[in-house]
Amino acid sequence: MLQESKIPERISRLEELANNLWWSWHTQARALFRTLDYPLWRLSGHNPVRQLHEISSDKLATAVADPAFIKLYDSVMSAFDADMSDRGSWFSGKYPNVLHGPVAYFSMEFAIHNSLPIYAGGLGVLAGDTCKEASDLGLPLVGVGFMYPQGYFHQHISAEGWQEEHYSQLDFDEAPINPVNPVHRSKWCGPLVQIRLGDRLSHIGVWQVRLGRVNLYLMCCDVEGNIPEDQQLCARLYTADPEQRIQQEIVLGIGGVRVLRALGIKPSVWHANEGHCAFMMLERVREEMERGASFAEALRNVQAATVFTTHTQVAAGHDIFPVSLVEKYFRTYWESTGINRETFLELGRQDGASDQAFNMTVLGLKMAGHRNAVSQIHGRITRKMWHGLWPEVKEDEVPISHITNGIHTPTWVAREMGGVYEKHLGHDVSKRYDDTTLQELVINIPDEELWAVHQVLKRKLIGAMVERARQCSTERECKARQVLAMGSLLDQDTLTIGFVRRFAAYKRPELVFHDTERLKRIVTDRWHPVQIIFAGKSHPADLPSKQLLHDVYTLATNREFQGRIAFVEDYDIHMAHYLVQGVDVWLNTPRRHYEACGTSGMKAAGNGVLHLSVRGGWWHEGYNGANGWVIQDEVEAHDPGEEDTSDAKTLYRLLEEEIVPLYYQRDRNGVPHGWVHMVKEAINSIVPRFCARRMLKEYIEQMYIPAARK
Numbered sequence: 001m002l003q004e005s006k007i008p009e010r011i012s013r014l015e016e017l018a019n020n021l022w023w024s025w026h027t028q029a030r031a032l033f034r035t036l037d038y039p040l041w042r043l044s045g046h047n048p049v050r051q052l053h054e055i056s057s058d059k060l061a062t063a064v065a066d067p068a069f070i071k072l073y074d075s076v077m078s079a080f081d082a083d084m085s086d087r088g089s090w091f092s093g094k095y096p097n098v099l100h101g102p103v104a105y106f107s108m109e110f111a112i113h114n115s116l117p118i119y120a121g122g123l124g125v126l127a128g129d130t131c132k133e134a135s136d137l138g139l140p141l142v143g144v145g146f147m148y149p150q151g152y153f154h155q156h157i158s159a160e161g162w163q164e165e166h167y168s169q170l171d172f173d174e175a176p177i178n179p180v181n182p183v184h185r186s187k188w189c190g191p192l193v194q195i196r197l198g199d200r201l202s203h204i205g206v207w208q209v210r211l212g213r214v215n216l217y218l219m220c221c222d223v224e225g226n227i228p229e230d231q232q233l234c235a236r237l238y239t240a241d242p243e244q245r246i247q248q249e250i251v252l253g254i255g256g257v258r259v260l261r262a263l264g265i266k267p268s269v270w271h272a273n274e275g276h277c278a279f280m281m282l283e284r285v286r287e288e289m290e291r292g293a294s295f296a297e298a299l300r301n302v303q304a305a306t307v308f309t310t311h312t313q314v315a316a317g318h319d320i321f322p323v324s325l326v327e328k329y330f331r332t333y334w335e336s337t338g339i340n341r342e343t344f345l346e347l348g349r350q351d352g353a354s355d356q357a358f359n360m361t362v363l364g365l366k367m368a369g370h371r372n373a374v375s376q377i378h379g380r381i382t383r384k385m386w387h388g389l390w391p392e393v394k395e396d397e398v399p400i401s402h403i404t405n406g407i408h409t410p411t412w413v414a415r416e417m418g419g420v421y422e423k424h425l426g427h428d429v430s431k432r433y434d435d436t437t438l439q440e441l442v443i444n445i446p447d448e449e450l451w452a453v454h455q456v457l458k459r460k461l462i463g464a465m466v467e468r469a470r471q472c473s474t475e476r477e478c479k480a481r482q483v484l485a486m487g488s489l490l491d492q493d494t495l496t497i498g499f500v501r502r503f504a505a506y507k508r509p510e511l512v513f514h515d516t517e518r519l520k521r522i523v524t525d526r527w528h529p530v531q532i533i534f535a536g537k538s539h540p541a542d543l544p545s546k547q548l549l550h551d552v553y554t555l556a557t558n559r560e561f562q563g564r565i566a567f568v569e570d571y572d573i574h575m576a577h578y579l580v581q582g583v584d585v586w587l588n589t590p591r592r593h594y595e596a597c598g599t600s601g602m603k604a605a606g607n608g609v610l611h612l613s614v615r616g617g618w619w620h621e622g623y624n625g626a627n628g629w630v631i632q633d634e635v636e637a638h639d640p641g642e643e644d645t646s647d648a649k650t651l652y653r654l655l656e657e658e659i660v661p662l663y664y665q666r667d668r669n670g671v672p673h674g675w676v677h678m679v680k681e682a683i684n685s686i687v688p689r690f691c692a693r694r695m696l697k698e699y700i701e702q703m704y705i706p707a708a709r710k
C-alpha cells in the first residue's frame, strides 16, 4: 500500500484482502492466511496485515509455487469480488431504489476483530455484527465511531485475586485501518474537520476500516495541531471523568456528522446505537436552522430520518451529564443557532427528574422519530420507564417498539461446526442462517458427528486455557494459585459450565456460590463431576464490581473445589470465540429485569452449547421447554435476598436432577443421545431467530425504510 510491496504479482491482492475485514467472517479466506504461514498467523494474533508485514519472501515464493494455494486464492478472491459487487444482494433485489443514501450507523464502540481493540462488550459486538450483516445483505451502511489507540484495558488478576489493568498502544501500521487523509508515509491521520470543544477548536482525523461493502469511519483526536489534552481525549474507551465523556460524545456526535459531510456521504437514515451518539441529532438540527428552517421544522425533519436504539433498562446505566457541563460546552452552540437555553436543556430533561441533569437517552428519544428497545421484555420495561415523556398516551402505546438483538452467525459459529452445517444443511447455509426450513435439517445430523465436533471445540478451549496457564507460570512468574485458577487442572470429559460476561453486580456471578457446600458436592462428585469457567472484566472505576471479582476468584480457587473452577483472564472477542464454542452449558443469572437482551447465549447456541438462564432478555422469547433450561421463579421473591436464595436453589436442583444426569447418560460409544437431541432442538429453534440477519431485516423493514421515505 504505502510501501513498495514484496508480494508477488500473482497473489498481490492478498494485501487488499488483508485490509478488508471481510476475510474474518469467511472460512476460506481465514484458511488462506492460515496456510500462507501458520506459525506467523498465530504469532500475529490472526492479523493478516501484520502477517504480511513480517512474512519472509521465501514463504511467499513457496505459496505462489503451490497449486493448492493458488486454487484457494482464486476461489477466495472470486467469492470476495462477488460479495463486493452490488448485483444479486438481498437488499438490492428486494428494495431497489428505496434508499437514496446509506444508513449512517453511529456507535461509541465496534467489536469486529481482535486486531482492532476498540470495544468493551455487548454494545460493541452488536454494532460490529450489524455492520458485517449489512455487508452480507447488501444494505448500504456506513459506521461512525472512534479509534481508541489504547482501546479498553487488558486484565491480569493478581495472586490475591485483584484485577490489574494494563493498557497497550495499538500499532497503526499493523492494524487493518487506513488514514482517510494521510499526512505521512507511514500510517498517520491528518486533520479532516474541526469542532469546538468549550473555548477551543479541535481537529479530528479519520481512519477507514473496510468490512466487506461497509465502510467504518473512526475518528481520531491524536492529530497535529491539537493541544495535548485533546490528543489524549480519545486514547481510551469509557473514561470515568464526565468532562472527558462529554467531550468524547461531542466528537462522536457533532464531529461524526461533519466527517460524513466532509467525505461527501449523504445518508438517508441516521441510526444512533445508544445515547452516547445522540449529539449527532443536534448537529443536524443546527445545519437545518443554518439553512433557514425554524427550530420546530428542523426538529421534525431530523426526527423523521432518525432511528434511536436504547439498550439500558437500569437507571444508573444511562448517560447523564450535569447541566453545568452542558452549559459549558453548548452555550456558544445554541446561541449560534438561535435556540434558547430553555428549549435546549428541555431536550435532555427527564420528566420528574432533577432539572440539573441532561440525559442522553432522553435526548435520543425526543429527537429520533423511530425508537426501539432490544427485546420484547425490554420494550415493555422501556415503555413504562419513559411513559412520562408521552403522558398523553397509555403505557403500551408509548412510541418505542422492540427489535430483539441477533448475532452475526458466520462470525460466531466455529469453523468445524460451520463445516457440519454446510454438509448437512446446504453449502450456502452461511448466507441463509435465518431460514427456518433449513435449520430443521439439523435433525438429520448423526448424533455421533455433532458430538465429535463438540469434543474438538472443547479440547481447543481447554488447550488454549492450559497454554495460557503455562505462559503465565513461565513468563509472568505466576504463583501456583494463579496457574490453578487459569484452568490447568480442567478435564476434557467433565461437564463444563461457562459463566462469561462483564463483572457487574446485577449479573450475579456469585450466585452459583450461594451454598458452597452444595456446590462442592456437585462440582467434586466422584463419578459425575462438574467444572465451571469464569471470565469477565470489571470496569476500572467500578470498585464494587472489582470486589465482586475478587470474591468470586477467592471462592473459585478454594482447594476444596479441586481445581475444577477456573477464571480466564482478559476476556475479549478472541477468548469469547473459544468459550462460546467449547463449553457444554452457558450460564446466565442476571437479576430479573436488569438485562436488556444479552447475546452471548445466542453465540453459544449456534455452536450447540445449551443455555441455562433466568427467564429474561432474549431467553424469554427463545426458551421453548425443550431447548435448554430456565431458572424459573418458583416462589414469588419479595426482595433481592429472597430472589438470590430461590434462584440458587433452582439452579442446584436443575444441575443435580436434570443437567448432570442427562450429560452423563451415554451409549456404548460414549455418546449422550438425550443431550445431543436437546442440542439439535436448541440449534433449530434459536439460530434462525436470534441471528443478525433476521434482526437487520427487521430494522430495514420497520425502521430504515419508513425513515427514508419521510
Ligand SMILES: *Cc1c(COP(=O)(O)O)cnc(C)c1O
Pocket (backbone or CB within 6 Å): 120, 121, 122, 123, 125, 500, 501, 502, 571, 572, 573, 576, 597, 598, 599, 600, 601, 603
Ligand atoms: C457477546 C459478547 C458480549 C456480550 O455478552 P452478554 O453477556 O450476552 O451481554 C460481551 N463481551 C464479548 C467479548 C462478547 O463477545
